[in-house]
Amino acid sequence: MRRTGFVALIIFLALGFSGCWDRIEIEDVAIVGAMGIDKGQGDNVVVSLEITNPGALAIGTHAATSQSPVVSIVTRDEASTIRAAITNAQRRTPRRIVTGLIGTVVFGQSLAREGIGQYIDYLVRNARVRSSAVLATCDSGAGLLQRPFLSPLPSRTLAGLSESAPASGMTMTATITEFAAKLSEPGIEPITLHTVGRKTKDVQVKRQGEEVKQTDPAVMLEEPIDVDITLDGELPADSPVLSPYRESSSGEFVPGITIDIGIAAYRDDKMVGLLDGVEARGYLWATGKLEEGTVEVPDPGGSGKTIALSIIRSSASIKPVLDEEVVRMDVELHVDLETREGPLDTDMTNETLLQALEDSIDALILHEARATLNRVQKELKSDIYGFGNRVYRANPKLWAQLEPRWNDEVFPNLEVRLQVSSRVRAPGAAYGLSAR
Amino acid sequence: MNPFRFLRRLGRLPGLTRGTSGNRHGGQGFSNDLNKNLATISAFLGKPSDLVIRRLSLRGDPPLSIAVVYLRSMVDTETVRLTVVQPLLSFSHVVHKTAAKTVSPLETLRLTLPTARATFSARSMNELITLIPEGKVAVLIDGASGALYLDASRRAARALQVPTSESTVIGPQIGFNESIDDNLSLIRSRLKHPKLRVEQVMIGRKSRTDVRMVYLEGIAPDEIVAELRRRLHEIDTDIVLDPGMIRDLITEQPYSPFILERTTERPDTVAAEVNLGRIALLVEGSPFALLQPSQLFTLIESAEDYYLNALSASLLRLLRALAYILSVLATPTYVAIVNFHFELVPLPLLLNIAATEEGVPFPLPVAAFFTEVVLDIVREAGVRLPSQFGPVVSIFGAVILGQSAIQAGFVAPGLIIVAMLGTICSFAVPRAEKALAYRLIRFPLLLLASILGFPGLTIGGVATVYHIASLKTLGVPYSVLYTPGHAARLSRKLVRVPARRQPVTRPLAQVDRVRSDRVPEPRDPKNDD
Amino acid sequence: MISPRQLFFTLALARIGALLVLLPVVHAGEAMQDAWISVIVATGVAILIAWLGAYLAMKHPGKSLGRFANDLLGRLGGTIATGILALSFYVLCLIRVRLVSLVIISHFMPRTPGWALAIPILLTACYGAMMGPDTIGRASEFFFTVMAVIIVASLAVFYAWSPERVAGLKPVLSRGLGPVFAASVPATFLGLVSGLKVLALGRFTTEKGKIPKATATALLISGLALLVFAINAVTALGPAQAQRSVTPLLALASSVSIEGVLERLDLVLVAAWVMGVTFDVTALLMSSSILIGDSVGADHRKVTAVLFLLGLVPVSHRITDIFTMRRLHSTPVTGIWAIVIAVGTLAPVFVAYLIKKRKGGS
Known part of the structure; x- marks a missing residue:
């Protein structure tokens, strides 16, 4: 009897909860796939949200039931906080905006240079936003949300990019958690993925037979389905498609379909600089984060050709050497590589040749790592390597003394000894043809 | 040891009492006058159309008048002819002789029926009247205030068929039918051990259903057998048609949505489970056997498991x-x-x-x-x-x-x-x-899930687990995961251990152990001092 | 009756359930990345003190603290000693229900009122507690299995054992050992309270000799789980971030996704988490009602019902105060609380037991 009473009570209570407070029908949800945050007027932020229309995306019979063929729209709202901007967007959206599926958050560079602490706080504090979302810095946060590339959705493009771009060995991604952790830990500065929307010549987009010119940054409504992209005439000589590793033009709002990558270095919550291409790789060497990528060195055999090797793995051991007042970092880099491409008649099994090859790789890595280190130390003055953190862990008392002047005085003048030992692990799948 | 003897259930028909068989002659409600007795029986049973009263008159001096009474629908007439009528007729002179000498005509009758099956004396008219509808044949003799009866019952039963509700691809393809004796024979032929016990209980005031407990003595824990026996004897109901009805009458948790005790119509399953120490209940007229006590993991066991390889x-x-x-x-x-x-x-x-x-x-x-x-x-x-x-x-x-x-x-x-x-x-x-x-519990869970999402679902799940953990069959906890014992460990229930790795005899060790697993009364004086 | 193994499951599971919400060690964030050391300290201290309780339970078979405290200290003293512990259990039980409802609301269901979660949890706990220790013991087998699977699986996902992270675990002790000890206080307190449930559940345990071992192992195993989670949270989130998070474990889980299958691990974890907490609350409620029932001489089921009804309002009234909740698990509060339990309950009972034993011996 008592038991039935319990069951009845549970059911009764459950029926009482007729409100279903947080239940929401999936068809009443506006799913945000990516968010762009840019600087607005004064202290305002401009928040761009990519809202997808699942009905237009679905495969099969149900695409037909959708009212609108628009795959996604990008809203832009200006307000003093992200939250207020999203609320503004909600006023114009017939469905509840849900931030829980945001995969990428893109910060505009001008905003990033002023500091993004408060916006990181929004992302961390809001339990609905997943902390595994990737942070990116871009010339314009909204710009990246405009153009999809190899995918119907801009957010998918970005997610794919952050997943596959590290394969180039020229960048690394940071999630919200990682960024926030570095922000709060002593002696290490955060980084993010840096993406650059490259300006191309005006592109002609054939949309359902009709040609539309697409350079207008104010375009809010996109219909990228069945986009047939035809470039206007010949590819220009400076087309970023062919030469991707170039300095970026910062500050300017650049819409474009090609995307370039690098690493944005922060000091506290302010972006201080951009490590582009090889520079970013210099950073990745020194932190041992490189898992993929390509190294090119001249053929030690003297053919004048170039040998390309792919990076299999790398590691770096950073050891702080703390004397009385002198602090020094000993960084040892180990890199494993595999030969991928070279002149026909180079014998990769030749020991001396291999040794010479490894030596020249060592020299290249050392050069790249050192160049980046110099720039970070002297120019950016931001300890993205986490040297300070090593000092803190090794000797917290010393760190307490050094901390106030670390970034400005100690770190820029820190002696860092780099040692590289690379190993060409395999010749690839073939020994190479012997010289005739 | 005759299981009938000490397990014969006391009759519960109002106003009727019935003793066990015995050798005492005479009994209540009988008259010396045969005609009177027959009239009483016939009146009590309502003169049904299938009531047969066959009167035999044995020549002699004085002629003995004997009546054989039975229900045609419940009795094999051929058996009656062979075991009752013929002997009486052919040995009529013996009857006469002895009747003249000996004390009781009833005793005479008993001696005259050597080819009959076991004969018993009815203690009272009331008892006799309850026995006739069960398929017994009553033999009454004029001048004796008593009656003999014997069993010649015949039940309609279908042939043994493939078990339809529990079909397996491999393994024995025979199932129980509605005849309790056939079923018992199927079990016995699979467990030919002398310790296999069959106890009979008659349940149901009106149905008077033959229910039998089948277990292996020494393997099935004694206190569990006693507990089941006690519960069966306590049943007071009108009609029992299927083990499911008995389950409902002896269960500890009548309000639980779960059906705990396993029913099966496979004799091989019954044999295997009885060998493990469970008790099977057979019910006359039902092709299903109820296996007790029951445990959670029998849910995922199938007879097939033991005919396939372990993996x-x-x-x-x-x-x-x-x-x-x-x-x-x-x-x-x-x-x-x-x-x-x-x-x-x-x-x-x-x-x-x-x-x-x-x-x-x-x-x-x-x-x-x-x-x-x-x-x-x-x-x-x-x-x-x-x-x-x-x-x-x-x-x-x-x-x-x-x-x-x-x-x-x-x-x-x-x-x-x-x-x-x-x-x-x-x-x-x-x-x-x-x-x-x-x-069934889908629906409350669905409700909780649609109101509170995962947290609600989890709360519902926890409550369900509490409920399952509180369930018992025959005083044995329904869910035991880790209690030590050979057959008890979770791993051995989720997976089947190769037969070679299992001990030859695997009694329900866990049942023994958890038997003491009862909530002690909070104010138990024995514990307090 | 419950077996020592079930006692172990119950105690360990209840503590894991509690720590999944709180990860108390990170709350006292002064220790920074050395927080994990304080887990070891906390587990050690908690085992020592709880062992004392388990020893007492072993020496008084068939009795709970409610009964033998009365025997040892007299009616008044016994009632006070029992009352302190029983009340601690009860208050902690209510706090935990509030806390879990609060966290779910603030993390996942902002529009759901607190009582809608708190009351079902308390109701389920009440149902379980009324079913008695046997049921809880058997249910703990289920839950422990499920929880073990979840913990192992989530660890596999949470933590890629990169050498860098492991190297980060070298003790720094930037502010000396002080913060480490301070951080260990809440964890010690929670472990202690978990362990002391044995004073109520010991009465129902078969094989009295194994009670202390079961208690110590339970605290040890749950301490290990706590340790691993603390290390994970501290290394993956960073000490400051871990300290900042209302629930570090959820923050940690939300930063992990299994690509293409599960995007949000925290949503899965929250299910495990509600399960653990509900079980923990059940164990607390039941221990409390057994102690009170034995001390007063009432059926513990009735006491459970009364406690449930009494708890309805405090548990569900205006759940908005996550700050109070956090303060309740701060070092000073838990420290004083732990001392009150140790001095008010354990010490007098143990001393009285020793005196009685000496008298009996001489």
Whole structure:
């Protein structure tokens, strides 16, 4: 009897909860796939949200039931906080905006240079936003949300990019958690993925037979389905498609379909600089984060050709050497590589040749790592390597003394000894043809 | 040792008392006058059309008048002729002789029926009247205030057939039928051990059903056997037709939605379980045996498991466990995810789900509830109909109804897929009736999931586990996972251990141990001092 | 009756359930990345003190603290000693229900009122507690299995054992050992309270000799789980971030996704988490009602019902105060609380037991 009473009570209570407070029908949800945050007027932020229309995306019979063929729209709202901007967007959206599926958050560079602490706080504090979302810095946060590339959705493009771009060995991604952790830990500065929307010549987009010119940054409504992209005439000589590793033009709002990558270095919550291409790789060497990528060195055999090797793995051991007042970092880099491409008649099994090859790789890595280190130390003055953190862990008392002047005085003048030992692990799948 | 002797249940018909058989002559309610006795019997039974009163008059001086009384429908007439009528007629002179000398005509009769089956004396007229409808043949003699009876009963039974509710691909293909003696013979032929005990209990004031407890003495824990015996004797009901009715009468948890005790119509399963120390209850007129005590993990066991090799059997068990869980949780979890926690679904999948939900007018929980109910109705309809119509119903119900509902935009295909998955899973488990019972809790869970999402679902799940943990059969806990003992460990239940690795005799060690597992009274004076 | 193994499951599971919400060690964030050391300290201290309780339970078979405290200290003293512990259990039980409802609301269901979660949890706990220790013991087998699977699985996902992270675990002790000890206080307190449930559950345990071992192992195993989670949270989130998070474990889980299958691990974890907490609350409620029932001489089921009804309002009234909740698990509060239990309950009972034993011996 008592038991039935319990069951009845549970059911009764459950029926009482007729409100279903947080239940929401999936068809009443506006799913945000990516968010762009840019600087607005004064202290305002401009928040761009990519809202997808699942009905237009679905495969099969149900695409037909959708009212609108628009795959996604990008809203832009200006307000003093992200939250207020999203609320503004909600006023114009017939469905509840849900931030829980945001995969990428893109910060505009001008905003990033002023500091993004408060916006990181929004992302961390809001339990609905997943902390595994990737942070990116871009010339314009909204710009990246405009153009999809190899995918119907801009957010998918970005997610794919952050997943596959590290394969180039020229960048690394940071999630919200990682960024926030570095922000709060002593002696290490955060980084993010840096993406650059490259300006191309005006592109002609054939949309359902009709040609539309697409350079207008104010375009809010996109219909990228069945986009047939035809470039206007010949590819220009400076087309970023062919030469991707170039300095970026910062500050300017650049819409474009090609995307370039690098690493944005922060000091506290302010972006201080951009490590582009090889520079970013210099950073990745020194932190041992490189898992993929390509190294090119001249053929030690003297053919004048170039040998390309792919990076299999790398590691770096950073050891702080703390004397009385002198602090020094000993960084040892180990890199494993595999030969991928070279002149026909180079014998990769030749020991001396291999040794010479490894030596020249060592020299290249050392050069790249050192160049980046110099720039970070002297120019950016931001300890993205986490040297300070090593000092803190090794000797917290010393760190307490050094901390106030670390970034400005100690770190820029820190002696860092780099040692590289690379190993060409395999010749690839073939020994190479012997010289005739 | 005659099990009939000490287990004969006391008659419970109001106003009727009946003793066990004995040698005492005479009894209450009998008259010396045969005609009077016959009139009483006939009146009491309401002069049914199948009542046969066969009067034999034995020549002699004085002529002895004997009556044989039985119900034609319950008795094998040939047996009566061979074992009662013929001996009496052929030995009439002996009867006479002895009747003249000896004290009692009844004793004479007993001596005269040597070819008969065991004969008993009725203690009273009331007893005799309850016995005749059971298929006994009463023999009355003029001048004696008493009667003899013997058993010549005959029951209609179908031939032994393949067990329909528990078909297996391999293994014995014979099932019980409605005759309790046939069933007992099937069990005995599989366990020819002298310690196999069969105890008879008659249950039901009106049905007077023959119920038998079958167990192995020494293997089945004595106190559990005694407990079952006690409970069976305490049953006071009118009619018993199936072990299911007995289960309902002896269970500790009448309000639990779960059906704990396992019923089976496979003699091989009964033999295996009895060998493990369980007690089987056979009920006259039902092809099902009830196995007690029951434990949670018998849910995923099938007779087949022991005929396959260990690896495939283990895999099957894990699959069945998964099927159980899915059949209960599939729809509530889907509702919780889609309505509350869609963030955990990867975006491409979510977009697909969202697209299918687009334009469906009903809220998901409502649609889910009705889909589940309709699926159950379709299933029920398919089961009830003659087998020729079964496929028709499934085609109409599942295919046409489902397809049209989706096309008309009443229900989202995602929901149909998930609800169907749950239903199919419930078919994949060996015991359909239990799967049904477990599936009942889908509905409260669905409610909780659609109000509170995952937290609600978990709270419901915890309450369910508490309930399952509190269940007992015959005082033995229903769910025991880790209690030590050979056959008891979780790993050995989830997977089947190769036969060689198992001890030859595996009594229910865990039953013994957890038997003491009763909540001690909080103010037990023995514990206090 | 419950077996020592079930006692172990119950105690360990209840503590894991509690720590999954709180990860108390990170709350006292002064220790920074050395927080994990304080887990070891806390587990050690908690085992020592709880062992004392388990020893007492072993020496008084068939009795709970409610009964033998009365025997040892007299009616008044016994009632006070029992009352302190029983009340601690009860208050902690209520706090935990509030806390879990609060966290769910603030993380996942902002529009759901607190009582809608708190009351079902308390109701389920009440149901379980009324079913008695046997049921809880058997249920703990289920839950422990499920929890073990979840913990192992989530660890596999949470933590890629990169050498860098492991190297980060070298003790720094930037502010000396002080903060480490301070951080260990809440964890010690929670472990202690978990362990002391044995004073109520010991009465129902078969094989009295194994009670202390079961208690110590339970605290040890749950301490290990706590340790691993603390290390994970501290290394993956960073000490400051971990300290900042209302629930570090959820923050940690939300930063992990299994690509293409589960995007949000925290949503899965929250299910495990509600399960653990509900069980923990059940164990607390039941221990409390057994102690009170034995001390007063009433059926513990009735006491459970009364406690449930009394708890309805405090548990569900205006759940908005996550700050108070956090303060309740701060070092000073838990420290004083632990001392009150040690001095008010354990010490007098143990001393009285020793005196009685010496008298009996001489």
